[in-house]
Amino acid sequence: MIPEMPTQTSISIVVLFGAACALLIIATIAGEILRHRLARHGAHPTVETYVTRLHSWWAMVFLLAIALLIGRTGVILLFAFASFAALREFLTLTRKTKADHWALIAAFYVVFPLQYVLVWLGVDGLFSIFIPVYAFLILPILSVIRGDGRNFLSRVSETQWGLMICVFCASHIPALVTLDIDGSTGRSVLLIAFLVLVVQLGDLAEYYAGRRIGKKRVAPELSPKTREGILCGAAFAAAIGLMLFWITPFAPWAAALIALVIYLIGVGGSLVLSAIKQDRGVKSWGHLIPGQGGFVDQMDSVVFAAPVFFHLTRYFYGG
Amino acid sequence: MRRIAANIAGQLLALFAQFITAPRADWRGIEPVNRQRIYFANHTSNADLPIVWTVLPPALRRVTRPVAAADYWLKTKARAFIGPEVFRAILIDRRTDHQTEDPIAKIVTALDEGASVIIFPEGGRNRSDDPLMPFKAGLYNIAKARPEIDLVPTWIDNIASVMPSGEVIPVPLGCTVIFGAPLHVGEEESKDAFLARSSEALSDLMPIREPSA
Numbered sequence: 001m002i003p004e005m006p007t008q009t010s011i012s013i014v015v016l017f018g019a020a021c022a023l024l025i026i027a028t029i030a031g032e033i034l035r036h037r038l039a040r041h042g043a044h045p046t047v048e049t050y051v052t053r054l055h056s057w058w059a060m061v062f063l064l065a066i067a068l069l070i071g072r073t074g075v076i077l078l079f080a081f082a083s084f085a086a087l088r089e090f091l092t093l094t095r096k097t098k099a100d101h102w103a104l105i106a107a108f109y110v111v112f113p114l115q116y117v118l119v120w121l122g123v124d125g126l127f128s129i130f131i132p133v134y135a136f137l138i139l140p141i142l143s144v145i146r147g148d149g150r151n152f153l154s155r156v157s158e159t160q161w162g163l164m165i166c167v168f169c170a171s172h173i174p175a176l177v178t179l180d181i182d183g184s185t186g187r188s189v190l191l192i193a194f195l196v197l198v199v200q201l202g203d204l205a206e207y208y209a210g211r212r213i214g215k216k217r218v219a220p221e222l223s224p225k226t227r228e229g230i231l232c233g234a235a236f237a238a239a240i241g242l243m244l245f246w247i248t249p250f251a252p253w254a255a256a257l258i259a260l261v262i263y264l265i266g267v268g269g270s271l272v273l274s275a276i277k278q279d280r281g282v283k284s285w286g287h288l289i290p291g292q293g294g295f296v297d298q299m300d301s302v303v304f305a306a307p308v309f310f311h312l313t314r315y316f317y318g319g
Numbered sequence: 320m321r322r323i324a325a326n327i328a329g330q331l332l333a334l335f336a337q338f339i340t341a342p343r344a345d346w347r348g349i350e351p352v353n354r355q356r357i358y359f360a361n362h363t364s365n366a367d368l369p370i371v372w373t374v375l376p377p378a379l380r381r382v383t384r385p386v387a388a389a390d391y392w393l394k395t396k397a398r399a400f401i402g403p404e405v406f407r408a409i410l411i412d413r414r415t416d417h418q419t420e421d422p423i424a425k426i427v428t429a430l431d432e433g434a435s436v437i438i439f440p441e442g443g444r445n446r447s448d449d450p451l452m453p454f455k456a457g458l459y460n461i462a463k464a465r466p467e468i469d470l471v472p473t474w475i476d477n478i479a480s481v482m483p484s485g486e487v488i489p490v491p492l493g494c495t496v497i498f499g500a501p502l503h504v505g506e507e508e509s510k511d512a513f514l515a516r517s518s519e520a521l522s523d524l525m526p527i528r529e530p531s532a
Contacts, residue, residue, distance in 0.1 A: 084491070088341065092493035098483040104490040281527070286493060287343050 009187050010069060012247050016193050017065040024061060028054055052291030060298075064196065068189050072120070072177045075192055079174040080116040085295040086166040086303075087112060089286040093276075094158035099148035103139040103159060111135045112167050119171050122178040131168040136160055165273075165303060166296065172306035179310070179318045181249045190247040194255075195262065195309050197244065198237050199302045202263040203270070206233025223274045230267055237263035249317045258312055262305035269304025273297075325404040329372075329380075332405065336366075336373040340481055340494040344374035347524070348500030349471060351376050355435050356501070358383070359458055360473040361451055361521060362439035366482045366489060367475050371437055372406060374496045384429055385437040388413050409436070413443070423460045430465050437473070440517070446484055450522050454514040462504040462513065469501035470517065474524035497524045 031051045038044040067074035091104065111131060118127035140156040176191040210229025217226050241259020245252045273296060277285065286294020336342060344351065360371060368385050375383055389410035392402030402408045409429050411422040426436060442455040462470055474497040482489045502520055504513050 085341070088491045088493055091490075092477065092480075096480060098486075101483055101486050101490065104492075105488055108491055109488075286341070288341060 009190060012187075012190055013065060013068045013193070016190075016197070016247070017061065020061045020065075020197075024054065024058055027057075049291055054291075056289050056292050056298075064193070068193060071189055072174075075174040075177055075189065076116055076120050079170060080113075082295050082299060083116070083167050083170045084108075084112060085286070085288060086170060086299060087162055089294045089296050090162035090166050091159065093280045093282065093285075094162055095151055095155050096159070097148050097150065097155065099146035100143050100155055100159065102146060103142040103156075106139060106142055107135070107159060107163055111139075111163060115167050115171050116174075119175045119178065124175070124178060127171065127175065131163050135163055139163075169303045169307050170299065172310040173302065175310055176306075176313070179314055181313075181317055187247070187249075191309075191313060194241070194244050194248050194259075195305060196302055198241050198259040199263055199266040199305050201240050202233045202237030202259075203266065203301055205236035206230055206267070209233065219271050219275075222278055223271050225267065225271065230264075233267070234260055234263055249313075254316075258309070261312070262309045265308050266301030266305040270301045272304070273300040321404060325400070328401070329405045332369055332401075333373045333380075336369050339489055339491045340370065340478075342370050342374050342494040342496060345495055345497040347497055349469070349498055351379060351498075353378055353382065354469065355382075355430070355433065356469045356471050357430075357461065358435070358437045358471045358473040358498070359440050359517065359521065360437060360475055360496075361445065362441050362443070363445050363475075363479040364482045364484060365444075366478050367439070368406065368437070370475060370478055370494055371473060371496055379435070382433065383435040383437060384409050386411055386426055386439070388443075390414060423457065423464065426457075426461055427464045430461075430468060436461075440514075444484055450525055451518055454518050456510060456514070458517060459504065459510045459513050466504055466506075470503060471501050472499035472517065472521040472524055473497070474499070474521060476526055495526075497526075499524045 031047065031054055034047050035044070035051060038047055063078060067078040087108065091107070096104065115127060115130060118130060139159060140152075143152070143156055143159075173192055173195065176195065177189045179188045179191065181188050206225065206229040209232030210224065210226045213232075214224075214226030214229045216228065217224065218230065219225065238256040238260045242252055242256040244259075245255035248255055250258060273285075277283070284293030285296035288294055289298050292298050349356075358371065360367065368387065372380060372383075372385070384407045387402055387406070387408040387410060389412040392398050392408060392410055403410060409426055411425065412419075426438075430436060438458065438461070440454040440458040441452040442457070443452075445452050458470070476495045476497065477492060478494050480490065481492050481494060499520055502517060508516075
């Protein structure tokens, strides 16, 4: 268990929260001015989407700040909830038959909660293999007992994929609080802020730069992401990483490099999940986050980056 | 007292359904406004009724009554509370020898009292591989009796994966309820033609997906 969270960590969280609010206030004022100017011509769909997205951003910034201030329990509860919503979105679109009912019940009511309990207890040996090994072996057995061989490999693989992305990878975000850095876990909660800010702000920069100067699409059939946009996003993510080095155990150059790596993995993850969406003929994973789509849409890049960030940090800085 | 308890139970049920499946209403053919309607829906699972009930806005939910099987809903005390009290279901006995009054007359009476109605025109749960079973004559008879009321095709998507028939524990998967454009029975239209047309209007709402396993 964490003892008393050092006040220095709380101060850092409040400073970050203040900075995020300042950015959002500027964005909100800009949105309202745009809305006001365009009001004569009736509601403008792009501006309305932008304003709705901002509302979701406000909610996310507040929720994350509160969770970080609470510490380990707060972030685990927040990301467990997001994980559950994401898993539900993912498994809604996977192949399954009646024979998979027990496997799905096990995925939702046993594997998902157990993974987060293991993270909460900080049993890192077990939470790194529980889903890739034990869920991987046991769930297909549950499906086979109910006896339906049609598309068996696709069915069990798709369920496992959902668990890997939405539970295993996602649980590495709150798992960052369990990292022991310089002999204490006191400041490791800030690593979550680092991961989320670097990847999400990089995504935003890529989105806006891509719209303005983007030319060459990296996956033309699947995603509007362009090489130019990704380059801008990468530069921006590295810059954010550098600016935030003081909340991490990293040296400034290492913070920028790690930011670059996790941003690029995140872009890759976002492309992969777009391909799955296209395969299943949907535009977004869900509808629960106004203006953004589903939880998987919002978290795709962070989820892909989380295990890599976790391992890099533990290998080079963790005890 | 029982009324209040039923109200609270209804709210809790809707909350539970929202938490489990986060159901979404897609008002594709009509607006969710307070007009008298007959919603007719596909039926694959015991969870169908709670899901449609949940996605209706509370103002509509209050005036909407499902048509349900008496032989199912009166079997236990809990069901007898949830069916008639929480859902305010119009109970119809499917076993003709048990019927004390004409089921169609019972539904028409409810309509004349101003209620909207949810009906499952297949007459039971669909356990086949086809998306819909042939409709029973009930929908036609009701439509004939009150031809001015909108008949709204209501497709409940994905509920069979949440709770396949015979299973007890629901899997939390997303569900969508799609409300199509209303239709009415034509003056000269035959029973079979109308039932075929309404069945098609309902199955047309089914989202196109690659055939799932």
